Amino acid sequence: MKLFIVPLLMALFATIPAHAADKANEKRLDEVAQRGAHVMPFDLEKTTHVFSKTAKGGVQQVIAKDKSDTKQIGLIRTHLSEISEEFRQGDFSRPAKVHGETMPGLAELKTAKAGQIRVEYKGLPDGAQINYSTEVPKFKKAIHQWFDAQLSDHARHAVPGHRQQHMHHQ
Numbered sequence: 001m002k003l004f005i006v007p008l009l010m011a012l013f014a015t016i017p018a019h020a021a022d023k024a025n026e027k028r029l030d031e032v033a034q035r036g037a038h039v040m041p042f043d044l045e046k047t048t049h050v051f052s053k054t055a056k057g058g059v060q061q062v063i064a065k066d067k068s069d070t071k072q073i074g075l076i077r078t079h080l081s082e083i084s085e086e087f088r089q090g091d092f093s094r095p096a097k098v099h100g101e102t103m104p105g106l107a108e109l110k111t112a113k114a115g116q117i118r119v120e121y122k123g124l125p126d127g128a129q130i131n132y133s134t135e136v137p138k139f140k141k142a143i144h145q146w147f148d149a150q151l152s153d154h155a156r157h158a159v160p161g162h163r164q165q166h167m168h169h170q
Contacts, residue, residue, distance in 0.1 A: 023155035095150075
């Protein structure tokens with residue numbers, strides 16, 4: 001019986017993400033949503049953030065819940081296009097305004113030199129995405145920490161993604 005249980009438990013725990021983000025407390029969620037409303041032009045209640053970690057970084061998507069809501073889709077595309085350009089230049093001031101200067105991963109991302117992190121914007125039928133990729137291990141770790149922090153702070157409006165969810169958009 002023990003020989004059966006051990007592999008079963010190993011398989012079960014192997015499917016759980018090693019660094020799953022815990023939901024922030026309700027006060028923090030309210031504060032982040034309030035600050036986010038001043039930085040992000042789209043309605044958080046009408047959109048979902050998806051953060052998918054990859055082997056070289058990650059994919060951040062913002063998707064309209066109503067696929068026919070062209071207003072939200074346009075606002076998502078404009079915002080992600082703008083911040084992807086800022087991020088390529090090493091400007092992470094907008095996330096700092098929403099999440100604070102001590103947001104995990106943010107300080108490390110700010111130290112990247114031009115070209116060390118690829119930031120690629122792409123419009124999607126129902127929103128937009130930003131692909132982050134790097135060959136530098138400390139920046140990959142920083143992207144993953146940054147994604148975990150966003151999942152925690154946007155817990156009401158964000159979900160962890162999986163490669164299968166965004167592969168059809170690439």
